[in-house]
Amino acid sequence: xxxxxxxxxxxxxxxxxxxxxxxxxxxxxxxxxxxxxxxxxxxxxxxxxxxxxxxxxxxxxxxxxxxxxxxxxxxxxxxxxxxxxxxxxxxxxxxxxxxxxxxxxxxxxxxxxxxxxxxxxxxxxxxxxxxxxxxxxxxxxxxxxxxxxxxxxxxxxxxxxxxxxxxxxxxxxxxxxxxxxxxxxxxxxxxxxxxxxxxxxxxxxxxxxxxxxxxxxxxxxxxxxxxxxxxxxxxxxxxxxxxxxxxxxxxxxxxxxxxxxxxxxxxxxxxxxxxxxxxxxxxxxxxxxxxxxxxxxxxxxxxxxxxxxxxxxxxxxxxxxxxxxxxxxxxxxxxxxxxxxxxxxxxxxxxxxxxxxxxxxxxxxxxxxxxxxxxxxxxxxxxxxxxxxxxxxxxxxxxxxxxxxxxx
Amino acid sequence: xxxxxxxxxxxxxxxxxxxxxxxxxxxxxxxxxxxxxxxxxxxxxxxxxxxxxxxxxxxxxxxxxxxxxxxxxxxxxxxxxxxxxxxxxxxxxxxxxxxxxxxxx
Numbered sequence: 001x002x003x004x005x006x007x008x009x010x011x012x013x014x015x016x017x018x019x020x021x022x023x024x025x026x027x028x029x030x031x032x033x034x035x036x037x038x039x040x041x042x043x044x045x046x047x048x049x050x051x052x053x054x055x056x057x058x059x060x061x062x063x064x065x066x067x068x069x070x071x072x073x074x075x076x077x078x079x080x081x082x083x084x085x086x087x088x089x090x091x092x093x094x095x096x097x098x099x100x101x102x103x104x105x106x107x108x109x110x111x112x113x114x115x116x117x118x119x120x121x122x123x124x125x126x127x128x129x130x131x132x133x134x135x136x137x138x139x140x141x142x143x144x145x146x147x148x149x150x151x152x153x154x155x156x157x158x159x160x161x162x163x164x165x166x167x168x169x170x171x172x173x174x175x176x177x178x179x180x181x182x183x184x185x186x187x188x189x190x191x192x193x194x195x196x197x198x199x200x201x202x203x204x205x206x207x208x209x210x211x212x213x214x215x216x217x218x219x220x221x222x223x224x225x226x227x228x229x230x231x232x233x234x235x236x237x238x239x240x241x242x243x244x245x246x247x248x249x250x251x252x253x254x255x256x257x258x259x260x261x262x263x264x265x266x267x268x269x270x271x272x273x274x275x276x277x278x279x280x281x282x283x284x285x286x287x288x289x290x291x292x293x294x295x296x297x298x299x300x301x302x303x304x305x306x307x308x309x310x311x312x313x314x315x316x317x318x319x320x321x322x323x324x325x326x327x328x329x330x331x332x333x334x335x336x337x338x339x340x341x342x343x344x345x346x347x348x349x350x351x352x353x354x355x356x357x358x359x360x361x362x363x364x365x366x367x368x369x370x371x372x373x374x375x376x377x378x379x380x381x382x383x384x385x386x387x388x389x390x391x392x393x394x395x396x397x398x399x400x401x402x403x404x405x406x407x408x
Numbered sequence: 409x410x411x412x413x414x415x416x417x418x419x420x421x422x423x424x425x426x427x428x429x430x431x432x433x434x435x436x437x438x439x440x441x442x443x444x445x446x447x448x449x450x451x452x453x454x455x456x457x458x459x460x461x462x463x464x465x466x467x468x469x470x471x472x473x474x475x476x477x478x479x480x481x482x483x484x485x486x487x488x489x490x491x492x493x494x495x496x497x498x499x500x501x502x503x504x505x506x507x508x509x510x511x512x513x
Contacts, residue, residue: 046473056472060461296474297489300455324489326475333488371488378491 002100004032004075006310007092009082009248010108011035013043013296014277014303016063018106021307023072029311031074034094036081039132040066045296047135048159049326052142053166058132082109085252087270104310107249107260107268107275108303111242111294116151120213125220125235129156130242138237145169145234149223151210153180155325156239158193161202162327172203172231174210174223182206184338189358189372192350193330200328205231242294244279257281259292264316266306274310276302285318286386287337287367297322320385329353329373336360336368336385347398348374359397364390366397412500412507419504421445426469428460431508436497438506439480441467445501446480447508449494453485459494 006022006029008015019031035041042061050056069076077094084093085105092100113128115121127138148164150157153175161171173180179190180197194204205225212224213236222232244259255261255269259281266274266282277299281292301319308315324333330353341360348356354372361367365388369381391397415429421440428450429438437450437460448469450459457473464470468486470477476490483496497508 043473049475050472055463056461060458060472322489324474331475331487373487375485375488 001091002032002098003030003102004100005029005103006031006106006307007100007102007104008033008106008108009092010106010110010279011037011039011041011076011078012108012110012277013041013063013299014108014110014306015106016041017300017303018108018276018307018310019069019074020064020072021304022311023074025308025311025313031072032077032100033069033074034077034080034082034092034100036079036095037131037133038079040064040069040076040078042132043296044130047132048129048156049163051132051135052139052160052163054139058136061132082248085248085273087252087254087273090272103272105273106306106310107273107279108277108306109245109248110278111244113238114241114243116210116238116240118210118212120215120220121238123213123215123220124218125215126213127235127237129160129237129239138235141235142167142169147232147234148172149174149231149233149236150239151223151236152239152241153177153204153206154183154239154241155181157237158197158327159325160237160239161197162200165201165328169234170201170203172205172233173197174208174225174231175204175206176209178206180204180206185370186341186344186358186360188344188346189370192354192372193327196328196330196354242278244292246279249273249275249279257290261290264318265309265314266302266317267309274306276306282317284321284337285316286320286388291321291337293321293323295321295323320382331373332370334368334370335378335381336366338368338370341367343394345394345397359394361391361394364392364394366391410510410512412498412509414505414507415447416506417504418501418506421506424464426460426462426464428458429508431497431510434495434510436508437469437480437494438499438508439464439469441480445499445506447497447499448478448480448483449496451494452476452478452490453492453494454488454490 041063081095113130147170150173153173164171209226222230224230249260250256260275264283278294343361345359355374357371421427427438435450439446452471454476457471462470462472477487483493496511
């Protein structure tokens, strides 16, 4: 049996950053990262954007260069899966047949693309996007394609539509809900985004349910809708969210609730096991509730914090959620929790590429701030949300000078 | 005041391209846009992406990792997710040689 002071399952952003932080805090403890992908830890975020646009090679996606791991004495087990976790004996079984006895364990197992089970979803030319290998397969198909249907109008779907359109592939987004990105943004913003995408040449079909992916000789030729209309397509990408990879933790008896439940220290129901990023349902002291998020920024910050706490610290995860996305010439970023608000204040008025900011308030407390191709004083915004103070006169938020003066 | 250091020759960096050079230990993104040379820090202030491997559009460089944009003339942030500027370097040409030095704040 092998021994590891620190064992990390998962080769994404959280896993790699945890390993780095552990090394910064413990220069002699043994660290092993296990990843079931055939790549060293990499960043998925550019896959739907710059990677599919052909702007970067896969090496550029690596979180750390290959020699980093050897230099830092971090062992990588690449291409094998953790198959069983025994918390009582502190043992993880690996699919190469070995067992690892850990002192502290981090589950950064991420998620997998949610599958759409309709007829024809196994045809050639139907893709999901989660890994470099997925992206490479899409890239190859893009070169011989003129049209695409994207099922799902979330971030992945919208970013793909932008990348495909830039590569002269005419794109249709099919979304079952009433708006693209409707589960993320307010109606005002989604309406603006829909207009924007339409202006850029993307066809958007909302309130639309796909019933079958149709094909010829085993290859995709289009998507059939509930209305029995068929949208022709050379290929189809399905982006309907991810399912957190909780099986290992669940079978081990750890507490699960749409993700592995962790406390504010990112500790699971077993105090020697931590979880971070996409797979973790964590407690936010700022918002006083549990959340599970799939954001770049969170993956890094939770990875680092879990790593630190695994070395003996007890730091709370107090960071605000932050995400960003690019589509065509629009850049969207948001701080805080956009899921709860009863009032919305808009600063600026939408121009060609956006240039507006929205404040989301609940009971006069700012929960989130979103910027669409607009710069604000980020420190002020973070403070505003962190403070949990009631804003009696919300018009103060849209005053330009306020944003500048209230710097820390 | 810091010293000028020779970092490249003009033939190393054709118009519309970028190249990573070293200024002492610092990684620097050397830019030729429209026949004019600029130099800014090569390490994106968001998550340390390599700017010279990104894309150059007139005076804007876009980080290949997450699309943060910087003005090559000033180092200032043009687009998120970066929030802090990258350092800026002065560039001078002596015949075919390109020299840079760090601009004091």
